[in-house]
Amino acid sequence: MAPGTALVPPLMDHCRGTAIRRYGFELPGRAEFVAAARRLTRQQLTQWGIGEDTCDAAALIVSELFTNAVLHTASERVVCELRDSDGRLRVAVKDQGRRPTGPRLRHAGDDEHGRGLQLVDTLSSFWGTRDAADGPGRIVWAEVPC
Numbered sequence: 001m002a003p004g005t006a007l008v009p010p011l012m013d014h015c016r017g018t019a020i021r022r023y024g025f026e027l028p029g030r031a032e033f034v035a036a037a038r039r040l041t042r043q044q045l046t047q048w049g050i051g052e053d054t055c056d057a058a059a060l061i062v063s064e065l066f067t068n069a070v071l072h073t074a075s076e077r078v079v080c081e082l083r084d085s086d087g088r089l090r091v092a093v094k095d096q097g098r099r100p101t102g103p104r105l106r107h108a109g110d111d112e113h114g115r116g117l118q119l120v121d122t123l124s125s126f127w128g129t130r131d132a133a134d135g136p137g138r139i140v141w142a143e144v145p146c
Contacts, residue, residue: 020085021048027140029075037066037080041091044082050089050146057123057144058082058091064116065140067091073097075137084146088125092141096131117122 006016023044027033041062045055062080069078075096120127124142132139 020083022081022083024079024081026077026079029070029078031067031070031072033078034063034066034070037078038063041080041082045089048084050084054089054146058089059067061091061120061123061142061144062093064120065091065142068140069093069095069097070117073138087146089144089146090141091144092139094139096137096138 025037027036038059042055045058050058066078066080069075073095077096079094081090081092081094083092098136107140117127120142125146127140127142129138129140131137
C-alpha cells in the first residue's frame with residue numbers, strides 16, 4: 001500500500017471549511033519495522049510543520065501501538081494513519097488481530113512489560129480502540145493536541 005492510503009483514501013479533505021490532513025502507511029507486522037513507523041511519522045509531521053513536542057509524542061505513541069500490534073496479534077501487516085484537524089493530531093494503528101478483547105490499560109509495578117498503554121495514556125488527550133469495520137482487526141487511536 002502506498003503512503004497516504006491507509007485507513008482512509010484521501011490525503012486531504014475539506015470539512016466545513018477546515019482542512020483535514022491525512023497520511024497513512026502500511027508496514028510488515030514485525031518488530032524490525034517499529035523504527036520505520038517512527039521515522040515515517042516524524043517525516044510527515046515535520047513536513048506538515050507540526051511542533052517538535054507533538055512530533056515526539058506522536059512518534060512515541062506510534063512506536064508503542066505498532067509494538068503492541070506486533071507482540072499481541074498475529075498481524076502480517078500493520079497500518080498507521082496520521083490525521084491533523086482542528087488543532088488535534090490523531091494517530092491510529094490498525095492490526096489484523098483476532099483476539100476477543102482489545103488492549104487494556106494495566107498498572108504495571110516493577111514489570112518491564114505493560115507500560116506502553118500507560119505512556120499512550122499520559123501523552124494523549126484521549127485514546128481508544130474499536131474493531132475494524134473492513135474485516136478482522138482492531139484500530140487503536142490516540143489524540144495529541146498540536
